[in-house]
Amino acid sequence: NAGVTQTPKFRILKIGQSMTLQCTQDMNHNYMYWYRQDPGMGLKLIYYSVGAGITDKGEVPNGYNVSRSTTEDFPLRLELAAPSQTSVYFCASSLTGEWLTDTQYFGPGTRLTVL
């Protein structure tokens, strides 16, 4: 199993451009998450999904969109990129989302710079 994979690893965008960060998991997990991590900061949840076709906002959803058409894939879309979106983006997945005992597995991250 590859676990959680993310592409691209690095990307530089110009202000106003758009892009999609890809995330795929092969563990048949129901829950998937997108986080951003700014330098010296913890992770902040952008969006999460409890299953195909169901998504919900996290703490910092503005400027982002998501979709979940399959169990495996959970792409994150940035529209009209802004310098404030410069960050490292992590995708994660977990089997049940059960708040007591479930474990989130993280992908390797995408380092995005908006200039």
Add this chain to the structure above:
Amino acid sequence: QKEVEQNSGPLSVPEGAIASLNCTYSDRVSQSFFWYRQYSGKSPELIMSIYSNGDKEDGRFTAQLNKASQYVSLLIRDSQPSDSATYLCAVNGGLGGSQGNLIFGKGTKLSVKP
């Protein structure tokens, strides 16, 4: 606004010593607590979870939880240079919520000197 506070460090300990990492949280109803380790430039990985007051031991790691004081800590015994990393404390955001409610602290950077 629910918050998780950690001392950003860096915390420096000699090899073989005990490293003590601390975390406080603001939401009294939080029920589950997690410690993640993050090496520089890498993704977080879960090392410990704790749900009940008291201590939970796993190898060289011990998590301690005191819900009355809203305090959770991680002890690393016999610290090794390979333990040098940033340790993130995460707290479930509300009773009965899914892990979509995880709130992370900023992390404490640990440096273990040979």
